[in-house]
Amino acid sequence: MKKWLVLASLFVVAVGITVFGFILPALPSEPILAQGKGIKVTAERFIDTKQNFALAQSMLGGEQSEPTDQELLEQLLISELLLSQAKSKGLTATEEEVNGFIEEQRKMLRGSDQHEMIALMDERIRLSGMDEDSFWQDKTTKDAYREAIISGKLPKHLINEGEITGWDDFASYQKKLLQANINSIKVNWDVLENTER
Secondary structure, eight states, rough: OOOHHHHHHHHHHHHHHHSSOOOOOOOSSEEEEEETTTTTEEEEHHHHHHHHHHHHHHOOSSSSSOHHHHHHHHHHHHHHHHHHHHHTTTTOOOHHHHHHHHHHHHHHHHHHOOHHHHHHHHHHHHHHOOOHHHHHHHHHHHHHHHHHHHTTTHHHHHHTSSSSTTTTTHHHHHHHHHHHHHGOOOOOOOGGGTTOO
């Protein structure tokens, strides 16, 4: 399980979308694509995620089809909702956890035989305009991992609290969470016209 979590988290930074999500704080001036109680998805984040998915598809291949804009937005909204739920239940990630997790992943990546994943991570770092050490120590990278760790603690917490019966029940929980909140989320697709890159 721990190895899967590490690989999934590498994918968080490499691609920008996982079951945990890639949560980056929105700047006040950024156009908002979707917003609800305590959650927000900026147009820039949506576009970055879409581009990162395309990059991963081109480098890693696979038969998974590209998600529609609606599917992609729903996944980002689920990520935001999971993070909000985790925080509301008091789940946190210490600086030591974040630094330790990043170091563990760097070691795993260096020792990995997953050449495609290594190439994808190298390309992601190159596109950031930073060298490798700067990328891993960057506040944005650390914030993404902090949010991923916090969200990643939610399933176990829900199991311990009896809200879900096991890991298999978590997918259903995510769908229900989105359905329970979807009517309170305002979406403005028009902001993408002025933000496309």
